Amino acid sequence: MAKTTKILIAGFGGQGVLFTGKALAYTGLKVGMEVSWLPSYGPEMRGGTANCSVTLSDTPIGSPIVDKPDVLIAMNLPSLEKFYNETEKDGYVIFDSSLIVKNDVRDDVVTVGIPATKLASDNGLDGLANMIILGKVIKETNVLTLEQVKNSLAQMVPAKKAELLEKNVKAIELGYNY
Amino acid sequence: MVVFEKTKGLTDNQLHYCPGCTHGVIHRLVAETLEELGVTGKTIGIASVGCSVFSYNYFNCDMIQAAHGRAPAVATGAKRANPDNVVFTYQGDGDLAAIGTAETVHSAARGENITVIFVNNAIYGMTGGQMAPTTLPNQVTQTSPYGRDVTVVGYPVKVCEMLSQIDGATYLERVAVNNVKNIRKAKQAIKKAFQNQIEGKGFSLVEVLSTCPTNWGLTPKAALKWLDENMETYYPLGVYKDKYKEEK
Amino acid sequence: MAEKVLMKGNEALAEAAIMAGCKYYFGYPITPQTEVAAYMAKRMPKIGGTFLQAESEVAAINMVLGVAACGKRVMTSSSSPGISLKSEGISYLAGCELPALIVNVQRGGPGLGGIQPSQSDYFQALKGGGHGDYKLIVLAPASIQEMVDLTFKGFDLADKYRMPAMILADGTMGQMMEPVSLELGEVKEYAKPWATTGKATHEGRNIINSLSLSPAQLEEWNINRYERYKIVERDEVMYEEFMMDDAETCVVAFGITSRVAKNAIMEARKRGMKVGMIRPITLWPFPKDALKKAASKVKNFLTVELNMGQMVDDVKLAIDCSKPVYFYGRTGGVIMTPDEVLNKLNEIEKGEAKQW
Numbered sequence: 001m002a003k004t005t006k007i008l009i010a011g012f013g014g015q016g017v018l019f020t021g022k023a024l025a026y027t028g029l030k031v032g033m034e035v036s037w038l039p040s041y042g043p044e045m046r047g048g049t050a051n052c053s054v055t056l057s058d059t060p061i062g063s064p065i066v067d068k069p070d071v072l073i074a075m076n077l078p079s080l081e082k083f084y085n086e087t088e089k090d091g092y093v094i095f096d097s098s099l100i101v102k103n104d105v106r107d108d109v110v111t112v113g114i115p116a117t118k119l120a121s122d123n124g125l126d127g128l129a130n131m132i133i134l135g136k137v138i139k140e141t142n143v144l145t146l147e148q149v150k151n152s153l154a155q156m157v158p159a160k161k162a163e164l165l166e167k168n169v170k171a172i173e174l175g176y177n178y
Numbered sequence: 179m180v181v182f183e184k185t186k187g188l189t190d191n192q193l194h195y196c197p198g199c200t201h202g203v204i205h206r207l208v209a210e211t212l213e214e215l216g217v218t219g220k221t222i223g224i225a226s227v228g229c230s231v232f233s234y235n236y237f238n239c240d241m242i243q244a245a246h247g248r249a250p251a252v253a254t255g256a257k258r259a260n261p262d263n264v265v266f267t268y269q270g271d272g273d274l275a276a277i278g279t280a281e282t283v284h285s286a287a288r289g290e291n292i293t294v295i296f297v298n299n300a301i302y303g304m305t306g307g308q309m310a311p312t313t314l315p316n317q318v319t320q321t322s323p324y325g326r327d328v329t330v331v332g333y334p335v336k337v338c339e340m341l342s343q344i345d346g347a348t349y350l351e352r353v354a355v356n357n358v359k360n361i362r363k364a365k366q367a368i369k370k371a372f373q374n375q376i377e378g379k380g381f382s383l384v385e386v387l388s389t390c391p392t393n394w395g396l397t398p399k400a401a402l403k404w405l406d407e408n409m410e411t412y413y414p415l416g417v418y419k420d421k422y423k424e425e426k
Numbered sequence: 427m428a429e430k431v432l433m434k435g436n437e438a439l440a441e442a443a444i445m446a447g448c449k450y451y452f453g454y455p456i457t458p459q460t461e462v463a464a465y466m467a468k469r470m471p472k473i474g475g476t477f478l479q480a481e482s483e484v485a486a487i488n489m490v491l492g493v494a495a496c497g498k499r500v501m502t503s504s505s506s507p508g509i510s511l512k513s514e515g516i517s518y519l520a521g522c523e524l525p526a527l528i529v530n531v532q533r534g535g536p537g538l539g540g541i542q543p544s545q546s547d548y549f550q551a552l553k554g555g556g557h558g559d560y561k562l563i564v565l566a567p568a569s570i571q572e573m574v575d576l577t578f579k580g581f582d583l584a585d586k587y588r589m590p591a592m593i594l595a596d597g598t599m600g601q602m603m604e605p606v607s608l609e610l611g612e613v614k615e616y617a618k619p620w621a622t623t624g625k626a627t628h629e630g631r632n633i634i635n636s637l638s639l640s641p642a643q644l645e646e647w648n649i650n651r652y653e654r655y656k657i658v659e660r661d662e663v664m665y666e667e668f669m670m671d672d673a674e675t676c677v678v679a680f681g682i683t684s685r686v687a688k689n690a691i692m693e694a695r696k697r698g699m700k701v702g703m704i705r706p707i708t709l710w711p712f713p714k715d716a717l718k719k720a721a722s723k724v725k726n727f728l729t730v731e732l733n734m735g736q737m738v739d740d741v742k743l744a745i746d747c748s749k750p751v752y753f754y755g756r757t758g759g760v761i762m763t764p765d766e767v768l769n770k771l772n773e774i775e776k777g778e779a780k781q782w
Contacts, residue, residue: 257492263496263623
């Protein structure tokens with residue numbers, strides 16, 4: 001049976017929305033999946049809301065635009081409000097509970113909050129809340145394995161920035177084990 | 179005994195210019211220069227739009243006919259593609275100083291290693307005598323029938339003066355072809371503008387004050403006099419910039 | 427097979443151009459194609475090529491003309507409003523019979539329009555844009571791999587037929603990342619004895635020109651050019667057929683909308699609806715014969731576009747209006763969802779849809 005996972009990552013510009021998507025797409029490529037990565041673009045990239053569609057599939061991908069995600073990663077409240085009800089039945093919604101309070105949850109999707117921004121600042125990982133959430137996404141959805149993502153990150157981050165890689169990996173593990 | 183021979187820098191095609199028009203003289207000066215410098219075989223000329231639109235029929239070298247005002251951009255492409263070729267544009271005042279102002283200014287600013295021959299006769303000749311960006315104040319043309327009113331349509335553009343403010347420009351000189359003495363000076367200026375390019379010195383432009391007896395409504399002889407009395411006072415002859423001389 | 431790399435469409439296209447032997451790029455910044463210029467600015471100096479940010483789109487296309495006249499591979503890229511400015515130069519390229527590649531990463535219009543993806547320059551690319559009797563080879567990529575492949579192909583076709591070619595992409599194709607293979611094969615070299623390289627290098631004088639004041643001569647030039655266009659129409663048509671074997675409704679879509687339509691078609695198939703698609707890869711030459719052949723089998727056509735229906739007439743002409751042609755489009759930068767297309771297919775099936 002063909003399997004396609006449509007992922008939508010949304011938040012403010014600067015929260016690492018596009019990089020999170022790139023990490024997913026790049027890992028998908030490395031493990032032999034069909035992938036597409038499509039950002040929202042334009043002035044909103046610079047401070048406004050940003051979102052990024054990632055599709056991972058074992059068959060050729062049709063539309064690269066994710067309007068009804070199987071997995072929604074919401075990094076701010078406007079994004080969660082905008083896309084929560086669009087999420088497919090039996091899908092996953094992972095959000096940053098340091099920034100978002102969510103009371104009324106759907107019973108047909110798995111809704112998981114993780115205080116990523118707080119965890120990041122408590123652990124000296126400022127700016128890496130996105131990677132913490134990514135860790136949680138992998139744990140919940142099994143769309144990719146932790147090992148696969150860690151391996152591809154090592155290829156994405158330039159060798160001279162080894163310290164940055166280390167922090168990214170630490171953040172992913174933190175989210176994964178939360 | 180041969181006392182005079184036509185330059186090999188020109189083809190045998192008959193010029194289409196009106197009797198008394200000094201485009202022919204300027205063509206010859208450019209063509210002689212190409213021949214004397216021994217570069218006709220590696221020269222690419224860019225023809226513009228205006229009376230000189232057919233110059234590709236006359237210069238005895240490879241030619242590209244450019245859109246109105248775009249000759250310096252076409253020359254930029256040609257020179258960048260073939261840096262060892264000699265590339266020049268031959269443009270009138272409407273082409274260079276109205277519709278092509280941006281291309282002129284920016285090719286100068288980039289210091290493109292090209293030669294620009296700018297023929298200023300203060301009128302649009304090809305279309306039958308309309309006001310040019312260089313038409314003098316109070317000068318009567320088909321589209322300034324009561325004389326150029328500077329309070330309504332503004333002032334003429336002084337190209338050499340304007341470009342002299344641009345760091346990228348190497349050599350700017352204004353000459354005229356209304357008498358033998360001026361023609362000799364014009365030849366020197368044109369030759370220098372090509373030599374600069376061959377030596378890799380950058381953007382050179384020679385503005386040549388020229389006549390248009392037909393559209394000025396004057397005899398060829400009276401037109402030469404009119405140029406002397408009216409144009410030269412508004413557009414003083416001389417060197418406006420010579421980067422390499424300054425640095426000596 | 428070479429390992430695939432993840433690349434953004436604009437950058438993949440730029441790299442493909444370099445691999446096709448293009449060493450000259452002239453452009454001007456405009457969203458959503460600026461990455462092409464940025465990529466060229468980085469790469470060209472390293473391969474001994476020329477990147478120049480021109481003072482305007484108008485200047486950029488004329489710089490392209492200068493290089494093309496000298497016989498070298500050259501390109502420019504822009505987005506819709508910038509292509510309007512280049513249209514004069516494109517007409518001159520066509521008139522001078524010069525090969526060059528022009529890339530349009532389309533955004534919404536008219537006027538300054540928006541910056542989101544659009545296909546509303548279909549008419550501009552296919553029906554003129556510039557003045558005079560001329561055609562462009564117009565290639566419409568629907569994936570990042572095609573951004574690469576068609577760029578490579580575009581240079582080849584332009585040289586082969588001595589005419590400008592255009593990549594008609596859109597904002598999603600420019601901005602999206604997908605895995606691509608950059609194994610593109612050999613660059614075919616074409617002799618260009620007509621190029622202005624100095625008359626010492628060839629017989630006689632070479633003149634690159636589109637002007638003739640003799641109506642008879644200009645007519646002859648145009649007729650000769652259209653003879654060449656006939657060969658392009660005969661030999662260079664490219665299209666993809668998707669689930670057409672038993673289709674009763676044939677979707678016609680290109681670029682990003684063909685991707686959206688594919689999702690809708692798969693969903694329709696799940697519901698037992700017999701839908702397929704013909705996706706033009708070359709918009710000119712247009713896959714007329716494939717559509718005509720399909721018309722003998724299907725009941726309906728549906729064109730899906732990011733504009734107000736600019737391709738509909740071409741489909742109708744291709745099939746001699748022998749079957750109903752319906753249209754679904756969004757414009758201004760809005761992209762339709764697969765559900766919207768599915769709804770239209772449902773309407774058609776139930777006989778509720780209005781013909782275009």
